[in-house]
Amino acid sequence: MKEGEDDVHLLPTFFQFGRYLLISSSRPGTMAANLQGIWNDALDPPWGSKFTININTQMNYWIAEVSGLGDLHFPVFDLLDAAHAAGVVTAKKYYNARGFCIHHNTDLWGDAVPIDGIGGGFWPLGGAWLTTHLWEHWLHSGDRTFLEQRAYPHLKQTAEFLLGYLQTDKDGHLVGGPSCSPENGYILPGTTQTKANLCMGPTMDQAIARGLFRQFVAASNELNRDADLRAEVEAAAKKLLPYKIGKHGQLQEWAEDYDEFEPGHRHISHLWGFHPDDQITLRQTPDLAAAVRVSLQRRLDAGSGSTGWSRSWIINQCARLEDGNLAYDNIKWFFRQSVRPNMFDVCGLKDNSPYQIDGNFGMPAGMTEMLLQSHGDVVRLLPALPGVWQDGSFQGFRARGGYTVNLTWKSGKPVSAVVLASRAGKLRLAVPHGSRVETVQLRGKSTGKAEGEEYVIEAEAGARYSVRFV
Structure with a gap:
């Protein structure tokens, strides 16, 4: 270096x-x-x-x-x-x-x-x-x-x-x-x-x-x-x-x-x-x-x-x-x-x-x-990923609103994430251009919906959300 x-x-x-x-x-x-x-x-x-x-x-x-x-x-x-x-x-x-x-x-x-x-x-x-x-x-x-x-x-x-x-x-x-x-x-x-x-x-x-x-x-x-x-x-x-x-x-x-x-x-x-x-x-x-x-x-x-x-x-x-x-x-x-x-x-x-x-x-x-960035109720994933970080993961990052985020990405795009909500609130997930949320599951059932470029979830306190991307 x-x-x-x-x-x-x-x-x-x-x-x-x-x-x-x-x-x-x-x-x-x-x-x-x-x-x-x-x-x-x-x-x-x-x-x-x-x-x-x-x-x-x-x-x-x-x-x-x-x-x-x-x-x-x-x-x-x-x-x-x-x-x-x-x-x-x-x-x-x-x-x-x-x-x-x-x-x-x-x-x-x-x-x-x-x-x-x-x-x-x-x-x-x-x-x-x-x-x-x-x-x-x-x-x-x-x-x-x-x-x-x-x-x-x-x-x-x-x-x-x-x-x-x-x-x-x-x-x-x-x-x-x-x-x-x-x-x-x-x-x-x-x-x-x-x-x-x-x-x-x-x-x-x-x-x-x-x-x-x-x-x-x-x-x-x-x-x-x-x-x-x-x-x-x-x-x-x-x-x-x-x-x-x-x-x-x-x-x-x-x-x-x-x-x-x-x-x-x-x-x-x-x-x-x-x-x-x-x-x-x-x-x-x-x-x-x-x-x-x-x-x-x-x-x-x-x-x-x-x-x-x-x-x-x-x-x-x-x-x-x-x-x-x-x-x-x-x-x-x-x-x-x-x-x-x-x-x-x-x-x-x-x-x-x-x-x-x-x-x-x-x-x-x-x-x-x-x-990871978070402002208002938007949690933005991989907002500034450099070209040399093609594959990677992080665990335990905290976002405003009381969310803990684990994320894995490959070839510069998010693959899967887990979001833990410590309190109730509206969570808006945003991903880089060229990717989108495919599914969000809570206790085995799909939840949330796409709104424009964001995916919106009415988060429950103590809930664990599994997220897949395409």
Whole structure:
């Protein structure tokens, strides 16, 4: 792999190695996995071996729910609890807002204020992004007690913070700020190479606000709580600054169509609404999805992916674009540039670049996105299968809605699957173009029906569905 060759057997090994690392470093009752997990061996480690929450800590947990390790997500939720009190003070004193916020870094003691400098540190939505992980656990587990007792209080208080943080711009849109697009900068208009970071309404902030508002409204409806606040949030969501497509056909990173100071920057923050969220999708918002592709290609053309975690995020974006060959090309680059002989991820391209664990989780998460995606009530099978993965199988992948999926494919097409439903709901199965569901059986009898390109099943809690494809 280091020499650019293929090794199909290394990939499942690396996938299971990522699960092993999370099992080892994020058990219930322990600290969450930080930048080096439990493998930090230095008194003064790189970046303090803390929790950088503008991508890195979140990436550590992308693999948790989808690979059947949802219980290992709880140390992150404990971290949110630990930072809550400081976050309430920070929200009030910095922004005169209700609720709570955490900036781009925190630690064992739950720090919530900006650190490190304006370039990356003055970004107040780290806590909001982490809060969306509570919602992901609910979507995968269906644990109503968890939603009510652990997720909802954070969703509510983050929504309250955003209502106070967002300001009305000259056109009547709600925008966040002052903030930045982690951790990128733009060229100050009227100059040729003067870098600036601070702005109003960076695309990532708007996307996180839009996603968090949507999650709070759904949780409020589910629990029948806080109708007045829900109405306030729904009204604010309609006023958020919309996505914009810039002069290159790219998804704008800022509210203004600035030129990037570093076109190949390691962060792709402005694509948050495409991945990890699903506000932008190939089928529902094709124009914005096309702009995402342009943004991603511009980053790649300028040399992005210089860290293991950056390359991992690119792989996940390629999977959402359903471009399996591009995703696999980036997997090969990941192994070529960002993996040590012991399979630890590397943050940088130098011989002495430090070990950083996020890529060990982010790349396997990208593999799952290539093989299984779930949004709304649609479970999409083999959405980004590369040409080199002609035959294969997976077991135990988890989908939103409470489904466990086992799948076998041959010659690039699905052959058979088993879907276990942990709770009742409408399941829509989608398969790659050129394949279709032939039969779905429950207790020896056919069930479900084709609706357009999807096969719809009224799933029963605890049911096991056997699926055949043609």
